[in-house]
Amino acid sequence: MNTIYNFSAGPAVLPKEVLQQAASEMLDWHGSGMSVMEMSHRGPEFMAILAQAQADLRELLNVPANYKILFLQGGGLGENAIVPLNLVGRKAQPATIDFIHTGSWSGKSIKEAKKYANVNVAASSENTGERAGFSGVPDPASWKLSADPAYVHVCTNETIDGIEFQFVPDIAARSNGAPLVADMSSHILSRAIDVSKYGVIFGGAQKNIGPAGLTLVIVREDLLGHALPICPSAFDWKIVAENDSMYNTPPTYSIYIAGLVFQWLKRQGGVAAMEQKNIAKANLLYDYLDSTDFYVTRVAKEHRSRMNVPFYLKDESLNAAFLAAAKERGLLQLKGHKSVGGMRASIYNAMPIEGVQALVEFMREFSLSN
Amino acid sequence: MNTIYNFSAGPAVLPKEVLQQAASEMLDWHGSGMSVMEMSHRGPEFMAILAQAQADLRELLNVPANYKILFLQGGGLGENAIVPLNLVGRKAQPATIDFIHTGSWSGKSIKEAKKYANVNVAASSENTGERAGFSGVPDPASWKLSADPAYVHVCTNETIDGIEFQFVPDIAARSNGAPLVADMSSHILSRAIDVSKYGVIFGGAQKNIGPAGLTLVIVREDLLGHALPICPSAFDWKIVAENDSMYNTPPTYSIYIAGLVFQWLKRQGGVAAMEQKNIAKANLLYDYLDSTDFYVTRVAKEHRSRMNVPFYLKDESLNAAFLAAAKERGLLQLKGHKSVGGMRASIYNAMPIEGVQALVEFMREFSLSN
Numbered sequence: 201m202n203t204i205y206n207f208s209a210g211p212a213v214l215p216k217e218v219l220q221q222a223a224s225e226m227l228d229w230h231g232s233g234m235s236v237m238e239m240s241h242r243g244p245e246f247m248a249i250l251a252q253a254q255a256d257l258r259e260l261l262n263v264p265a266n267y268k269i270l271f272l273q274g275g276g277l278g279e280n281a282i283v284p285l286n287l288v289g290r291k292a293q294p295a296t297i298d299f300i301h302t303g304s305w306s307g308k309s310i311k312e313a314k315k316y317a318n319v320n321v322a323a324s325s326e327n328t329g330e331r332a333g334f335s336g337v338p339d340p341a342s343w344k345l346s347a348d349p350a351y352v353h354v355c356t357n358e359t360i361d362g363i364e365f366q367f368v369p370d371i372a373a374r375s376n377g378a379p380l381v382a383d384m385s386s387h388i389l390s391r392a393i394d395v396s397k398y399g400v401i402f403g404g405a406q407k408n409i410g411p412a413g414l415t416l417v418i419v420r421e422d423l424l425g426h427a428l429p430i431c432p433s434a435f436d437w438k439i440v441a442e443n444d445s446m447y448n449t450p451p452t453y454s455i456y457i458a459g460l461v462f463q464w465l466k467r468q469g470g471v472a473a474m475e476q477k478n479i480a481k482a483n484l485l486y487d488y489l490d491s492t493d494f495y496v497t498r499v500a501k502e503h504r505s506r507m508n509v510p511f512y513l514k515d516e517s518l519n520a521a522f523l524a525a526a527k528e529r530g531l532l533q534l535k536g537h538k539s540v541g542g543m544r545a546s547i548y549n550a551m552p553i554e555g556v557q558a559l560v561e562f563m564r565e566f567s568l569s570n
Numbered sequence: 571m572n573t574i575y576n577f578s579a580g581p582a583v584l585p586k587e588v589l590q591q592a593a594s595e596m597l598d599w600h601g602s603g604m605s606v607m608e609m610s611h612r613g614p615e616f617m618a619i620l621a622q623a624q625a626d627l628r629e630l631l632n633v634p635a636n637y638k639i640l641f642l643q644g645g646g647l648g649e650n651a652i653v654p655l656n657l658v659g660r661k662a663q664p665a666t667i668d669f670i671h672t673g674s675w676s677g678k679s680i681k682e683a684k685k686y687a688n689v690n691v692a693a694s695s696e697n698t699g700e701r702a703g704f705s706g707v708p709d710p711a712s713w714k715l716s717a718d719p720a721y722v723h724v725c726t727n728e729t730i731d732g733i734e735f736q737f738v739p740d741i742a743a744r745s746n747g748a749p750l751v752a753d754m755s756s757h758i759l760s761r762a763i764d765v766s767k768y769g770v771i772f773g774g775a776q777k778n779i780g781p782a783g784l785t786l787v788i789v790r791e792d793l794l795g796h797a798l799p800i801c802p803s804a805f806d807w808k809i810v811a812e813n814d815s816m817y818n819t820p821p822t823y824s825i826y827i828a829g830l831v832f833q834w835l836k837r838q839g840g841v842a843a844m845e846q847k848n849i850a851k852a853n854l855l856y857d858y859l860d861s862t863d864f865y866v867t868r869v870a871k872e873h874r875s876r877m878n879v880p881f882y883l884k885d886e887s888l889n890a891a892f893l894a895a896a897k898e899r900g901l902l903q904l905k906g907h908k909s910v911g912g913m914r915a916s917i918y919n920a921m922p923i924e925g926v927q928a929l930v931e932f933m934r935e936f937s938l939s940n
Binding site for chain 2: 204206208209210211212213214216219220222223224226227233234235237238239240241243273274275276277278280281282285312315316404406410411412413414429430432433434435447448449450451452453454457530532533
């Protein structure tokens with residue numbers, strides 16, 4: 201088997217060390233005689249795995265003591281309903297939620313939230329750039345926030361559109377202290393963040409955390425206890441928090457793998473060190489894209505995602521040949537999302553810089569021979 | 571490491587062959603160069619894994635063509651809300667759901683359903699036997715069904731109480747054709763069933779299917795499309811069915827493991843052959859329990875579960891000594907659920923008869939020396 205590099209947007213590449221450890225422990229975790237998959241979630245072995253994963257994540261993200269770390273199920277799309285079900289009850293019904301529309305994922309959140317609240321799209325970057333589609337994050341000074349929203353929702357990294365918040369909007373004074381809720385599915389743990397600036401941070405695990413099927417919610421304690429009566433108990437954050445993510449049987453094996461990823465991240469020097477590596481990887485790819493007109497990008501430079509790099513061949517009739525030649529070189533899953541077309545290289549934490557170097561080298565060669 | 575036998579009620583023992591295959595494929599699935607955890611759910615590799623798992627399950631349970639097989643998240647407790655959210659819309663609001671209350675799990679379903687409908691407990695076996703608690707399944711002739719319920723809910727195997735339906739109730743003529751909805755979490759795939767007798771069959775995976783975090787729903791097609799407007803899209807069965815369980819990113823690795831379990835089941839001769847093995851295992855344990863008064867059971871003989879065998883030491887002051895001595899012999903996780911106390915041996919498909927033999931042998935020795 202030749203070296204392959206997997207640019208999937210998620211589920212995505214995991215650190216090889218993590219997979220090796222998981223394979224070696226598959227039939228017997230630490231002499232217990234059991235696979236982690238076979239352990240009662242209430243037994244001492246799994247309780248230790250869960251506690252370690254929570255503690256490591258708290259350390260990695262410097263999560264303040266007044267925030268709960270919850271492990272749920274249902275992914276980002278599930279949270280699009282679960283977040284309003286938990287938070288709109290903070291205000292008289294029907295409440296209003298403010299959204300910043302920066303791409304496909306915030307768009308999906310907007311659509312789902314309409315089931316539970318009035319929606320105010322306070323700002324949108326759709327079709328504001330040179331190309332159709334989303335090109336960046338609207339200037340916070342232009343956001344038309346409501347007087348008293350239940351919360352303000354942002355997707356701080358748009359996986360499909362390749363747009364990333366490079367700043368934390370300071371909105372409390374303009375929104376009656378409404379909490380900022382951030383969908384960080386596709387860039388959490390890729391850069392240092394100040395958790396205290398957010399009310400809720402959530403994300404599906406299948407990019408920088410671990411396997412699909414695990415959902416992470418980090419929530420400030422004062423935001424618990426406002427679930428609507430129609431909120432399913434298994435997704436009521438207060439119930440989940442009171443039961444330490446064990447109200448229903450948690451996705452135990454996924455939590456175990458996430459815990460191995462957290463330990464790998466600590467060995468890499470933590471999130472700050474990872475951020476430097478991610479900057480280097482992203483610069484390598486964007487610098488090349490900026491140096492050629494064979495490939496084009498849509499996103500304004502200051503809003504480019506370090507994790508998801510969409511690009512187009514100027515001559516899109518070459519798309520199929522590009523993908524076939526890339527696969528031949530072991531560069532996999534570069535096809536862009538069907539809704540936006542083109543190509544996309546997702547370069548999450550577990551993608552080594554060698555993978556980006558191989559990609560740039562291939563792209564250069566392809567451009568010269570076509 | 572000595573041989574251990576894991577009697578956990580779930581997450582529970584998995585076939586060793588499955589774990590060995592998972593370990594060997596962890597870093598490179600079938601020459602793809604990727605772990606299954608790293609694959610895009612929309613790529614050809616995972617699509618093949620999903621299709622095979624669905625086809626094998628359809629074959630194993632002889633699922634008719636007019637039923638959909640859905641892979642979801644949220645477990646049995648999640649479904650306690652998701653089932654009514656999908657089905658009460660079949661009737662004018664507020665609709666009524668009929669429940670048969672046979673233990674802890676149907677009790678949890680009743681409690682959650684009250685958020686979404688009127689609840690009619692058509693029958694209950696609570697405190698009807700010699701000991702307090704649940705002792706069996708009420709005679710269907712005694713069920714006080716509503717004239718026109720949205721559906722009738724049964725839990726066909728009560729994991730905590732050790733009560734199993736040994737028959738399929740025939741209720742359509744008495745309930746205006748209401749569909750029978752069965753929570754089969756803890757005995758699905760352990761015995762032959764006639765899927766056509768049910769409108770919906772659901773269950774968490776973590777007993778006889780695979781890892782926790784995967785939820786199975788088998789639903790008759792005419793029951794799709796009735797979700798309440800407040801049902802989260804990710805849990806709207808019609809949306810999930812239309813997207814072949816890919817509306818949100820599915821728990822890909824758990825589906826892969828479930829697929830390996832399905833293939834193992836086929837190698838064992840399928841569900842009918844597995845049922846014979848399960849009868850033999852259950853008889854071995856119950857015959858011993860019936861032969862002694864050192865241990866006592868609560869459940870009426872005709873309603874005993876083949877999967878979950880709760881029992882009590884007549885002298886409960888010996889409980890701690892029993893558990894310690896069992897662990898010493900490699901017989902793990904025998905403690906009963908905290909809500910009912912005592913002991914419980916869960917003897918799912920993946921528990922070999924040698925494990926039950928070892929348990930009975932130990933129980934006999936313990937009874938003779940105490």
